[in-house]
Each structure stands twice: as C-alpha cells, then as structure tokens.
Amino acid sequence: xRIFSCLKLDGDGAVEGVHPVVxxxxxxxxxxxxxxxxxxxSPAMAEEFVAGHLYSEGIVGGxxxxxxxxxxxxxxxxxxxxxxxxxxxKRPILSGCGGASSFLDESKLGKVASDLRVDxxxxxxxxxxxxxxxxxxxxxxxxxxGLFYNGGVICKVEDIGRHSALxxxxxxxxxxxxxxxxxxxxxxGRISSDMALKCSRAGVAIIASRGATTSLAIEIAEHTGLxxxxxxxxxxxxxxxxxxxxxxx
Numbered sequence: 001x002r003i004f005s006c007l008k009l010d011g012d013g014a015v016e017g018v019h020p021v022v023x024x025x026x027x028x029x030x031x032x033x034x035x036x037x038x039x040x041x042s043p044a045m046a047e048e049f050v051a052g053h054l055y056s057e058g059i060v061g062g063x064x065x066x067x068x069x070x071x072x073x074x075x076x077x078x079x080x081x082x083x084x085x086x087x088x089x090k091r092p093i094l095s096g097c098g099g100a101s102s103f104l105d106e107s108k109l110g111k112v113a114s115d116l117r118v119d120x121x122x123x124x125x126x127x128x129x130x131x132x133x134x135x136x137x138x139x140x141x142x143x144x145x146g147l148f149y150n151g152g153v154i155c156k157v158e159d160i161g162r163h164s165a166l167x168x169x170x171x172x173x174x175x176x177x178x179x180x181x182x183x184x185x186x187x188x189g190r191i192s193s194d195m196a197l198k199c200s201r202a203g204v205a206i207i208a209s210r211g212a213t214t215s216l217a218i219e220i221a222e223h224t225g226l227x228x229x230x231x232x233x234x235x236x237x238x239x240x241x242x243x244x245x246x247x248x249x
Contacts, residue, residue: 022141032083042159052171056198112225114181114205126186143189162189200224
C-alpha cells in the first residue's frame with residue numbers, strides 16, 4: 001500500500017491528513033510473443049495470477065502446457081504448447097454481473113467430480129480466516145480469497161479484484177500440485193457467474209461467501225456440480241446448490 005494526502009471531512013470540520021491506499025498496477029501478459037491481455041491487479045503474486053488465470057479460463061489444461069512463464073517487472077511472458085486457445089474469441093460474459101444462461105455452451109462447462117464433505121463450522125472458520133486482513137483494515141480496498149483443504153488453509157490472497165484473488169489462489173495451488181476436488185474456496189466478495197465458472201473449470205468443490213450470489217452463478221453451478229454457499233454470517237448461511245457436501249443439517 002501507499003500513503004496519499006487527502007482532505008478529511010467530519011461533520012462541519014475539515015483537516016489535512018494522509019491515508020493508506022491499496023496499490024493497483026497494470027500487468028501485461030504476452031503469450032508466445034503476442035499480447036494477450038493487460039490485467040489491473042495488486043502487484044504481488046504475478047506468476048500465480050497468470051498461471052491461475054490461464055487454468056481457470058480453460059486456456060491451459062494443466063502446468064504441462066506451460067513451457068515457460070517469466071515475470072519481468074510489469075510484464076509476464078508465457079510460452080504455451082498450444083497457444084491457439086489464447087487467441088480464440090472471448091466469452092460474452094465479461095463482468096459477471098449480468099447476461100443469460102443462453103450464452104453458455106453447457107457442453108464446455110467444467111464438471112466438478114468431488115466427494116468432499118465439510119461441516120458448517122469449517123465454512124465459518126474459513127470466512128473468519130480470510131476476514132482477518134490488516135491491509136483491508138488499513139485501506140478498505142481489497143477482497144480476500146482463500147483456498148482450504150481438510151479444515152486448513154492452503155493459500156489466502158488479497159487483491160483489488162475478487163477474480164484476480166481467486167486466480168492467484170488457484171495458481172498457487174496449481175504450482176504446488178494440489179488436488180482441487182479436495183478443496184473449497186472462501187471469498188469476501190459476491191459469487192458471480194465468472195467466479196462460479198473459474199471454480200468449476202478448476203474442479204473446486206465448494207465456494208462460500210459472506211456476501212450474495214447471482215442467479216447466473218447458481219444456474220452454472222447446477223450444471224457443473226459446484227456447491228454455492230452465500231451469506232455465511234454467524235450461525236446463518238444459504239446453501240444454493242450442492243447441499244449434499246454440507247454436513248450438519
């Protein structure tokens with residue numbers, strides 16, 4: 001984070017002051033020499049972000065398809081064994097906040113094959129774990145996402161975007177050889193269609209949030225077998241799909 005000066009207003013009073021602000025930086029991604037995308041993210045974990053993004057977007061099917069991945073300041077250069085996937089047309093659902101299921105080719109959606117079962121207490125503990133954020137407390141400007149396994153945390157990440165944070169935890173787990181079907185995701189942000197798609201493509205069994213979900217995310221989860229749990233707050237939570245994975249009801 002960085003410190004910026006600002007005018008602080010409180011009631012009728014005004015004082016000059018400073019406040020910590022979360023960093024947002026452009027990260028340009030080149031695949032086999034061609035510009036693929038420029039992502040606006042928090043600066044840490046560029047390698048994990050790119051690996052996770054390529055995997056969660058279905059551009060690569062595993063690490064074996066990434067011949068090299070080199071981070072050079074704000075540029076990442078990737079060499080893929082099959083770069084044609086990186087130049088295909090983008091899917092029309094971009095923001096995760098709208099659209100219709102008619103845009104989705106159900107035959108190309110990932111399928112979640114998992115026998116994972118978790119207690120409600122595991123989900124509450126996971127949300128508590130990712131909510132302990134000094135950076136968020138200082139800046140109020142980041143989302144937190146964690147990947148969990150057998151009640152323990154594998155990786156947790158803070159980023160200006162919940163999608164980038166999810167890509168980073170997926171990338172970290174991919175690099176570490178974690179079996180995604182034995183994991184679940186906890187996020188402080190809304191569960192939108194693109195969050196559901198990323199989890200489904202990776203094979204993550206459950207995504208839980210202290211916030212809301214969207215109708216399209218639920219429709220996607222119904223087709224892919226992903227479990228969606230929203231509004232995890234205190235003793236309450238809403239299980240929208242895949243309720244068989246949640247024990248104790």
